[in-house]
Amino acid sequence: MQTSRPLFVPVILGTTRQGRMSAHAAELLVGEIGKRPSVDTELIDIAELPLTTRDAGESTKDAGFSAKMNKADALVIVSPEYNHGYSGLLKHVLDSCLKEYIHKAVGIVGVSAGPFGGTRVIQNLLPVMRELGLVTIFWDVNLAKVQNVFSADGKLLDEAFLPRIDKFLKELLWMAKTLRQGREQIPLD
């Protein structure tokens, strides 16, 4: 196993909506991942990706996004819940890759203005993750009433979320290390 290569765990901000509170959540996750030794991260804002909407699937692949997914050992997806579902543009972006995801870990952060913390969007994303070859973990982060969780400038107002994020990341990183070993060392046959 290549122990000298740090894990790469980017955070995907899965909405393009103006005034999105999920951006604060994504920045919080980037900060918390960045505190971990031997783990690199960065924010991937789907609003910044130059994907066409005149086609769909892998034919829309953006080289930069593909390279980051290829390098990634795990993903954190921060998704708001819109009408009980995920953003159509998040799905459009995710569908642009496949081989880049296979046997990599994913954790989901659900964000909502209401009291359920994105539980429904997380449930809706799980079968999509599975079909993309990603391996889901059993910890989620649920940010309910997100307008009360962050200040207008993105400061976390309730530090009770930090222990849960810690558990979420520990599980995700364990899975990332384990799956890297599997991808690179354990043959299918």
Place this chain on the structure above:
Amino acid sequence: MPETSTKSKMICPRCGIEMNHHSDKLVYPADAKDIEQVDPDLGGLVEEFHSCPKCGGAASRHSWESSAGASATPTRESDG
């Protein structure tokens, strides 16, 4: 008989070493030329996924491209 005994290894385009074949996925063809390659038992095409033990890069190819004598160069090599 293990399939690996008749298959060529993919070679990482960055590191030049053999990649590890760690996953197969059943995909359904959209192009007419690919329909000819459908596995009648599985009902779709088998796509293989490989990772480089050194750099971690990913690559894939259709399973029929991996038979002995086929090029070891990835057909859909890593973008990163």
